Amino acid sequence: MHRFLAIFERDLRKFIRNPLVVAMSLLMPIIYLVILGNSFQGELKNLPVAVVDLDSGPYSRKIMELLAAVEAGPATLELVRVADQGFAMEGLRQGVFKAAIVIPGGFSRDVMRRRLSEVGLYLDNAETISAMTIRASVTAALSELRDEFVSIREERGEFRLRDMELYRKIDYDQTLIPGVVIMAIFLGAMTTGAFNMVMDKFLGVEESYFLTPLSKTDIVMGLIASGLLITTVLALVVLFLGSLMSGLFFWGGMTFMTFVLMLAVIVLSTLGLQGLMFMIMGRINHPRIVGVLGGFLNVILFFPSGAIYPIESFPGWLKAFAAVNPETYSVHAMRALLFKGAGLQAVQGDLVFLAVFAVFSVLFGMLAFKRAL
Amino acid sequence: MGNVKAIETVDLVKRYGTLTALGGVSLEVPEGEFFGLLGPNGAGKTTLIRILTTLLNPTSGTARVMGLDVVKESSNVRGLIGVVPQAMTSDLDLTGYETMDIYARFYGMHRAERRARIDELLDMVGLRDRAGDLVATYSGGMRRRLEIARGLVHKPSLLILDEPTIGLDPQSRHVVWELLERFRKADRLTILLTTHYMEEAESLCDRVAIIDYGKIVALDTVPGLKKAIPQKDSIELGVAGVDMDRAVEWVKKLPGVTSASFAESTLTVFSEHGAEAIPALMEGLRGIGGRVTKVTLKELSLEDVFIHYTGRPIREEEAKKVSFLLGAGVPSKWGK
Ligand SMILES: Nc1ncnc2c1ncn2[C@@H]1O[C@H](COP(=O)(O)OP(=O)(O)O)[C@@H](O)[C@H]1O
Ligand SMILES: [Mg+2]
Numbered sequence: 001m002h003r004f005l006a007i008f009e010r011d012l013r014k015f016i017r018n019p020l021v022v023a024m025s026l027l028m029p030i031i032y033l034v035i036l037g038n039s040f041q042g043e044l045k046n047l048p049v050a051v052v053d054l055d056s057g058p059y060s061r062k063i064m065e066l067l068a069a070v071e072a073g074p075a076t077l078e079l080v081r082v083a084d085q086g087f088a089m090e091g092l093r094q095g096v097f098k099a100a101i102v103i104p105g106g107f108s109r110d111v112m113r114r115r116l117s118e119v120g121l122y123l124d125n126a127e128t129i130s131a132m133t134i135r136a137s138v139t140a141a142l143s144e145l146r147d148e149f150v151s152i153r154e155e156r157g158e159f160r161l162r163d164m165e166l167y168r169k170i171d172y173d174q175t176l177i178p179g180v181v182i183m184a185i186f187l188g189a190m191t192t193g194a195f196n197m198v199m200d201k202f203l204g205v206e207e208s209y210f211l212t213p214l215s216k217t218d219i220v221m222g223l224i225a226s227g228l229l230i231t232t233v234l235a236l237v238v239l240f241l242g243s244l245m246s247g248l249f250f251w252g253g254m255t256f257m258t259f260v261l262m263l264a265v266i267v268l269s270t271l272g273l274q275g276l277m278f279m280i281m282g283r284i285n286h287p288r289i290v291g292v293l294g295g296f297l298n299v300i301l302f303f304p305s306g307a308i309y310p311i312e313s314f315p316g317w318l319k320a321f322a323a324v325n326p327e328t329y330s331v332h333a334m335r336a337l338l339f340k341g342a343g344l345q346a347v348q349g350d351l352v353f354l355a356v357f358a359v360f361s362v363l364f365g366m367l368a369f370k371r372a373l
Numbered sequence: 374m375g376n377v378k379a380i381e382t383v384d385l386v387k388r389y390g391t392l393t394a395l396g397g398v399s400l401e402v403p404e405g406e407f408f409g410l411l412g413p414n415g416a417g418k419t420t421l422i423r424i425l426t427t428l429l430n431p432t433s434g435t436a437r438v439m440g441l442d443v444v445k446e447s448s449n450v451r452g453l454i455g456v457v458p459q460a461m462t463s464d465l466d467l468t469g470y471e472t473m474d475i476y477a478r479f480y481g482m483h484r485a486e487r488r489a490r491i492d493e494l495l496d497m498v499g500l501r502d503r504a505g506d507l508v509a510t511y512s513g514g515m516r517r518r519l520e521i522a523r524g525l526v527h528k529p530s531l532l533i534l535d536e537p538t539i540g541l542d543p544q545s546r547h548v549v550w551e552l553l554e555r556f557r558k559a560d561r562l563t564i565l566l567t568t569h570y571m572e573e574a575e576s577l578c579d580r581v582a583i584i585d586y587g588k589i590v591a592l593d594t595v596p597g598l599k600k601a602i603p604q605k606d607s608i609e610l611g612v613a614g615v616d617m618d619r620a621v622e623w624v625k626k627l628p629g630v631t632s633a634s635f636a637e638s639t640l641t642v643f644s645e646h647g648a649e650a651i652p653a654l655m656e657g658l659r660g661i662g663g664r665v666t667k668v669t670l671k672e673l674s675l676e677d678v679f680i681h682y683t684g685r686p687i688r689e690e691e692a693k694k695v696s697f698l699l700g701a702g703v704p705s706k707w708g709k
Pocket of ligand 2: 415418419420459535536
């Protein structure tokens with residue numbers, strides 16, 4: 001106990017002696033995301049959309065045809081016909097669907113009787129980019145319907161698409177916050193824990209530790225524990241700062257339970273990444289290599305995490321990678337907790353994955369670490 | 374006897390690939406001794422120290438420290454020894470006091486115990502006033518003194534120092550020597566020290582082993598080592614007013630003198646104890662009517678002993694191999 005705490009305390013002392021590192025660890029994720037968020041405008045594909053046809057009349061069939069044309073053509077949407085509206089909404093809540101289109105019963109009749117007829121478009125606006133894409137794509141497809149009305153009938157029922165956002169208003173900057181936080185966690189994990197070990201090796205300090213009764217477990221656990229504390233605090237500060245900047249005052253609507261879950265996501269994500277760093281850097285003895293590897297790892301873990309770009313639009317192989325990427329689960333869980341006010345049920349799958357990942361990565365990280373010169 | 378040896382190695386071998394760093398070293402160091410390991414760079418001193426301090430496993434042979442096997446009981450061995458490695462290993466981002474305190478906690482020492490011991494040690498090495506400053510602000514000599522104090526924080530029975538004065542200026546070197554003498558008396562320590570400075574081995578050590586190419590070529594007290602080689606102290610005397618042949622014959626009869634010869638007016642005398650022979654020489658030469666104009670004593674040094682056993686003076690260090698592709702940043706196994 002004593003022994004690993006001594007390493008823990010040493011790391012904390014060293015960390016606060018480097019205020020520049022502290023400042024950079026806080027600023028970098030935020031700046032990174034502001035730049036990234038504003039430079040990303042791609043075309044999305046295969047966004048899963050549930051379609052509920054409660055009408056089954058001529059006009060609803062027409063709508064289905066038009067949507068199917070989008071699916072077959074630009075492939076922005078991937079339609080899933082669902083009979084039950086409740087099922088569609090549940091799928092949307094769980095992130096299985098990015099949107100749900102509901103054609104109400106009597107829609108065709110209303111159109112023919114020139115009454116106000118509305119198709120419901122439910123968007124998962126916690127993911128701004130895909131929500132915007134779906135809205136634009138659906139509106140464009142259905143405008144054809146309107147043109148057809150003009151040519152067929154002189155007087156047509158007023159037809160309008162009204163989209164309903166599922167959650168309270170979230171703007172684009174705010175949807176990036178889970179990404180900002182996972183970036184802070186990554187940078188924290190990269191510059192503490194295993195990195196301190198590499199620096200010890202590089203500076204020759206490590207030899208003096210190996211000469212004492214410190215065990216391998218003492219050393220690795222001490223380094224991970226200090227890295228965990230520092231990174232968790234950094235992530236919370238970044239979450240707070242990012243929220244202030246983007247006007248997402250999450251603490252207003254957040255229950256204590258949700259905050260605890262949020263903390264659990266941050267802690268487990270950090271542990272997993274700390275272990276991963278030990279696995280990768282266990283045998284490296286020059287900080288330059290950590291720099292190169294760190295930049296590389298950041299990119300390959302961050303972009304496929306769904307923080308910026310919806311995973312559904314990835315090609316199969318990248319989707320497969322996203323499915324084993326711990327950051328995917330962190331981002332998914334944080335998004336649910338921050339924007340959807342979700343409870344344990346919505347994030348328990350993520351927590352289980354993150355916990356299992358953390359256990360294995362720390363275990364293998366420990367194996368990779370050699371208590372020898 | 375029943376007396377545990379502080380260090381005992383039997384036929385210790387360490388190979389790095391094809392290079393034999395230690396080629397069968399057998400040593401015994403009794404408790405309380407100040408033992409020196411003298412050898413040029415690359416002789417295998419650090420390798421031997423690293424085996425004794427459990428950082429490296431030997432390729433073959435056994436080593437015991439305070440009666441414990443360094444491979445099988447490595448963790449217990451580490452608790453009993455204090456080590457000052459060759460390279461500076463103190464953390465620059467910590468203060469002197471923190472360095473000591475954190476290190477003491479690695480040995481499971483309690484707060485009160487730590488505080489008293491650290492104050493005492495920092496006082497002895499003259500760093501009490503600088504204890505609150507970052508190690509980064511220390512000079513090389515101060516850093517070394519701190520590391521010596523750090524090695525003693527848990528009151529080890531055996532202190533091992535690997536070239537403790539390398540890279541220090543002569544003044545700091547003398548300070549380190551004085552410290553070692555004092556610690557030895559205060560704590561009744563056994564000390565193992567490696568060095569490639571003759572003077573260091575000569576002035577500090579009870580016994581010295583000369584190590585070269587991974588083998589011990591001689592082991593004895595410093596006087597014993599000197600006695601064992603044919604060379605002796607030499608005394609050169611400038612002599613006037615006497616027949617040189619007669620003077621040489623006469624000088625050879627003095628006790629302790631092994632041989633004598635002359636060239637022009639200079640008489641060269643070889644003796645077991647040069648300094649002690651001088652008064653008798655002076656008196657004797659005056660007695661036969663001579664006048665001594667000049668005396669030069671060349672005492673036999675460890676350097677002569679070293680040259681005798683190895684056939685050359687201390688050589689330069691060999692360059693360390695570093696990966697051509699990757700620099701110093703990957704495990705050395707990957708490099709070529
Ligand atoms: N890790 C290593 N890999 C390969 N060779 C080594 C290694 N460490 C030391 N050596 C070699 O072993 C020999 C002995 O080195 P060392 O014990 O450091 O000598 P000394 O401390 O007496 O200067 C040298 O030739 C050195 O190059
Ligand atoms: Mg050496």
